[in-house]
Amino acid sequence: MPTVSLSLGKRSYDVLVANGLLESVGYHVNRLRMEGKAALISDSNVYPLYGEQVKQSLEEAGFGVSTHIFPAGEQSKNLQTVEMLADEMIAAGHDRSSFVVALGGGVVGDMAGFLASIYYRGIPFVQIPTSVMALVDSSVGGKTAVDVAGGKNLLGAFHQPRMVLADPMTLMSLPTRVLREGMAEMVKHAAIRKPEMLLTLRELASELDLGFSLNTLQHLPDIIAANIEIKARVVEADEKETQGVRAFLNFGHTLGHGIEASVPYGELLHGEVVSLGMRAALYLSRKRSGLSARAEKELLSTLQALELPLQLPAEVNIEKALAKVATDKKFVGGAIRFVLLAGAGKPIVSTEVTQEDMKEALLHLTTPVSL
């Protein structure tokens, strides 16, 4: 099966990608020679779909398993939920020899990973992502976090999983809008590292117009593995985001996060604001870093083919979005670090993007796209 290995010294691990992988979770965890009990953490959406299957697979492999389910949604991603889950784990008898299995999308992975990083000062964890964004992005790389009142992901840890089990079949249960929004991160990967993948993504887009077919399912492992490969190489080069390389993964995210934080939670999905943020970043890349009109156009047409939003909804207040950008983690010492493209697949981190530039780019998002 497609396997992507991350080489991070003692923290190295494999990402396995295969349809039906959920059936053999216990077998693969067993191969890691973990000996303690498993705390299976999931949310109220995902557990009913796959929880029992994963629990059973772990139990058949000889692991004791306790299950810990929290209400689905970003509003659960906070220290209160972490404490509730920790209390449950303590009550279930987990000690430092236990491990966490995170089954779900980005929220589950971020929060269960964070809990694993601080439980008894750190226990191992396994990621089982069940959304596009989690499969191709957040489950790989060890970033874990919770939100606080002041902003998203402001408290967290770098804690690499011991293994990621990526089963594309889990995507079949996703609503279309959620399936499509996750693909924004694939477009991002293509934009910063692999422009030739854009054609594949447009083909995938036209397949999806007809619904989730067997054909799609056959293609997905390779497409997902290709995306994980991109993420993995970036993480290897800059595990803790200190070298500037990992910042490339923020392409489209700076203004995207500002837009996301300026509307009530859930109105715009993460991938949708990343799509908008990428259009804004492409505009600034044309202005500031010499991106060609052609490269911009190919990226925009791919986003359009995936039916991702490119025009700012009327309810987004530009001033509010800009104010939200200011509390984002992309700042270092007060200066914003903005990811631009100098060309297709050629990202740079710019410290020259001004407040006025950002405002201009957001205003640009109010105009229709003409391709």
Add this chain to the structure above:
Amino acid sequence: MPTVSLSLGKRSYDVLVANGLLESVGYHVNRLRMEGKAALISDSNVYPLYGEQVKQSLEEAGFGVSTHIFPAGEQSKNLQTVEMLADEMIAAGHDRSSFVVALGGGVVGDMAGFLASIYYRGIPFVQIPTSVMALVDSSVGGKTAVDVAGGKNLLGAFHQPRMVLADPMTLMSLPTRVLREGMAEMVKHAAIRKPEMLLTLRELASELDLGFSLNTLQHLPDIIAANIEIKARVVEADEKETQGVRAFLNFGHTLGHGIEASVPYGELLHGEVVSLGMRAALYLSRKRSGLSARAEKELLSTLQALELPLQLPAEVNIEKALAKVATDKKFVGGAIRFVLLAGAGKPIVSTEVTQEDMKEALLHLTTPVSL
């Protein structure tokens, strides 16, 4: 001035020990080439004593400083306080280029260090310990944590400080009982690594009977540095408590924690239960690992000279204390790892101590000491 260096690769740092060091905090932090703003975290007991002095020293060295003060006491050491402090830091404009200065005893160091470890996924921090236990033990070694309902220190991180500034003069403000309880950790260090220090500690004990003198103050930096040296070498050998060596620092702590958790918080101070726990561990060392009566006697007489408790207060329920031991972190995979002495300065980790042994040792604590 006495300086203890910890060699931990990229996480190496120095512990400076000198009377009056609080005056030059800004100078020493400046030498670390930190550039961001400082978040000075302290508690309601310590800030009024030393807070303004430290703030001023940092400001004179050119650092922007925000102050964050929480109510003193172990009952503050939880995720709610961490979140409150994080919200304050966000509101004060701290980003990933900022650093934390932890000014206070064990609770401040543990919690401010933990916050530093998760704020923006980790920012640097400087420890300025102001209690005996913090000076000779908890400020060095990078263990940070908060308590949860299920137990003390169950959520935390390994996050080494960038520097520790140990000023023995801060001890002059401590109540006698608090001063003495902290010295239990010094006796522990002597027990596991440096039996010849016991004489020094008994001399210190007789000095303290006359109050905190200039003579005491002159001796303290060397005594404290000698203790930090012991802790530092253990931490270097086993930074993340995976090799068994660091577990030696738990001498006296396993039953001590059980006793501590079985009475209302604050009734017995940490060092006091460690003193009781050491007497119990010495009893078990005599029974299980061949410790000589003479070695036991010298340790007990040093604890006695320091006026540390050796007999269990009547309000301690032995069954309850034993039950509390079961949720302690010294368990791995269900088996307790108990630190015993095979001789003076010769600790071992035993997995052979039974529930009955522990009960017997606690019952032994109800008898008077005869030396």
